[in-house]
Amino acid sequence: MTALVWFRQDLRLADNDALNAATHNHQQVVAVVCLSEQQWQAHDWAPIKRDLYERQLNYLSAALAEKGIPLHTLTLDNFSQAPKAIHDFATKHEISALYANREYPLDELRRDRAVDAWMSEHDIDCHWFDSNVLVPPGAVKPKTSAFYQKFTPFYKAWKAYIAEQGIAPPQQIKTSGQSVSTQKIELTGDKRDASAWAGSEDAVRQRLRRYMDEQVADYDRLRDSPSQDATSRLSPFFELGVIAPRAVARLLQQQSPDFPHGLNKGADTWLSELAWREFYQHLMVHVPRLSMGKAFIEYSDEFPWRSSSADFKRWREGKTGYPIVDAGMRQLNHEGWMHNRVRMIVANFLVKDLHLDWRLGERYFMQHLIDGSFPANNGGWQWSASTGTDAAPYFRVFNPTRQSEQVDPEGRYIRKWVKELKDVPTKYIHSPHSYLKAKGESGAGSSTENYPQPMVDHKEARDYFIATFKGLKK
Numbered sequence: 432m433t434a435l436v437w438f439r440q441d442l443r444l445a446d447n448d449a450l451n452a453a454t455h456n457h458q459q460v461v462a463v464v465c466l467s468e469q470q471w472q473a474h475d476w477a478p479i480k481r482d483l484y485e486r487q488l489n490y491l492s493a494a495l496a497e498k499g500i501p502l503h504t505l506t507l508d509n510f511s512q513a514p515k516a517i518h519d520f521a522t523k524h525e526i527s528a529l530y531a532n533r534e535y536p537l538d539e540l541r542r543d544r545a546v547d548a549w550m551s552e553h554d555i556d557c558h559w560f561d562s563n564v565l566v567p568p569g570a571v572k573p574k575t576s577a578f579y580q581k582f583t584p585f586y587k588a589w590k591a592y593i594a595e596q597g598i599a600p601p602q603q604i605k606t607s608g609q610s611v612s613t614q615k616i617e618l619t620g621d622k623r624d625a626s627a628w629a630g631s632e633d634a635v636r637q638r639l640r641r642y643m644d645e646q647v648a649d650y651d652r653l654r655d656s657p658s659q660d661a662t663s664r665l666s667p668f669f670e671l672g673v674i675a676p677r678a679v680a681r682l683l684q685q686q687s688p689d690f691p692h693g694l695n696k697g698a699d700t701w702l703s704e705l706a707w708r709e710f711y712q713h714l715m716v717h718v719p720r721l722s723m724g725k726a727f728i729e730y731s732d733e734f735p736w737r738s739s740s741a742d743f744k745r746w747r748e749g750k751t752g753y754p755i756v757d758a759g760m761r762q763l764n765h766e767g768w769m770h771n772r773v774r775m776i777v778a779n780f781l782v783k784d785l786h787l788d789w790r791l792g793e794r795y796f797m798q799h800l801i802d803g804s805f806p807a808n809n810g811g812w813q814w815s816a817s818t819g820t821d822a823a824p825y826f827r828v829f830n831p832t833r834q835s836e837q838v839d840p841e842g843r844y845i846r847k848w849v850k851e852l853k854d855v856p857t858k859y860i861h862s863p864h865s866y867l868k869a870k871g872e873s874g875a876g877s878s879t880e881n882y883p884q885p886m887v888d889h890k891e892a893r894d895y896f897i898a899t900f901k902g903l904k905k
């Protein structure tokens with residue numbers, strides 16, 4: 432009988448447990464992907480992420496075709512149509528079993544439960560796998576509660592689990608040996624060219640290998656410097672599942688036989704970032720309200736967020752008058768990606784300096800990021816807003832000028848993205864207003880004069896945020 436592999440955000444052949452099991456248990460395998468414009472809109476998929484998804488789907492389709500597995504598309508309005516559409520497809524192709532890798536946000540969990548129930552009713556077995564993470568949700572928990580609420584103990588348990596389970600060797604998917612033809616897959620809706628990022632699964636794995644060989648050792652030292660290309664920029668491929676974390680683990684194991692222990696500082700810090708990715712995915716399963724626009728710390732939803740579309744616009748456009756914030760937002764608007772440290776700075780600024788609701792920023796990020804990931808983005812925003820799992824509470828307020836001095840001391844990142852400031856001397860680059868004023872008064876005249884004044888006084892804004900948050904806590 433024939434098996435159906437349902438691809439979602441696991442667009443790879445290697446370390447894909449669903450695909451591997453299907454090819455070993457069945458003579459015939461077909462694959463399907465659901466294209467759902469309304470759902471992407473509802474989930475705020477950025478045009479650049481859609482374009483990358485389309486490109487990666489076509490790479491996947493070609494790679495599957497070489498193994499004799501055709502990839503079909505099903506067009507749905509939204510997830511609620513998935514059970515019937517998949518069942519109709521299964522009936523037509525005489526499918527006896529469905530294979531897929533789990534996804535953890537609430538809409539996806541509900542969709543999969545509905546599909547599972549529908550298939551069971553029609554005697555089609557469903558097999559669900561967790562190969563998009565190293566540690567499945569629920570596999571690690573503290574003695575006294577169902578899940579870890581803080582990262583540090585989670586990370587310890589996460590590593591212990593990996594040490595105990597070991598890392599499975601690479602799989603060989605079984606193939607029929609006969610290649611099949613492919614048809615170009617095209618997504619509807621807005622798309623923005625992602626060709627600078629896209630690559631076949633092999634090409635992306637090579638990028639990963641190169642990063643592991645050449646750069647990861649310096650990660651802890653350089654990762655907070657946005658002007659250096661020191662992070663992996665692999666986030667879009669983790670998000671779409673082009674790389675499995677298990678493939679990463681195997682490469683890191685080559686650096687330390689005692690893996691996940693014994694790594695050099697750079698690799699160990701990088702591994703902890705993958706653990707953050709999984710921490711936020713686990714939280715999705717254990718805290719469904721996160722998928723409903725609610726804060727992790729419930730009382731923080733009482734914060735009297737300001738409403739100012741003009742201020743929100745200045746933040747979005749990178750015209751706040753704080754150079755590091757403006758550089759970050761302009762990078763996001765231009766590239767569809769932003770350096771992690773700067774994501775933290777701009778998020779802090781929106782919430783703690785402008786007192787605008789973190790959900791506005793969360794949504795704007797999703798609408799523009801190539802790596803837009805509901806769990807990671809929601810986690811990052813709530814961490815930054817102090818409504819989430821940060822171990823340091825609400826009084827961690829970033830000073831944007833101090834942050835700028837620390838992470839971009841020479842102002843290289845600022846000058847790259849805020850062109851008006853490209854001629855400002857380093858001494859003034861983090862707080863250029865007195866310099867610009869003097870320059871304007873001397874009549875020198877240049878585009879630098881157009882750079883806006885700081886839109887808020889940081890100290891006042893900070894004090895208000897802390898006092899208001901403190902009041903809620905009581």
Ligand SMILES: Cc1cc2nc3c(=O)[nH]c(=O)nc-3n(C[C@H](O)[C@H](O)[C@H](O)COP(=O)(O)OP(=O)(O)OC[C@H]3O[C@@H](n4cnc5c(N)ncnc54)[C@H](O)[C@@H]3O)c2cc1C
Binds near residue numbers: 778802809812
């Ligand atoms: C406000 C805010 C929003 C964010 N939104 C997203 C998002 O939508 N999608 C996303 O993938 N990451 C998000 N992050 C996390 C982080 O900024 C990006 O993963 C990182 O910048 C991607 O660059 P990289 O691939 O070079 O990362 P590297 O530093 O090379 O890290 C390796 C991988 O680990 C994962 N990772 C790293 N940091 C984190 C983190 N803090 N949380 C979860 N996973 C992490 C990513 O998959 C990343 O590719 C957000 C962080 C903040 C503060």
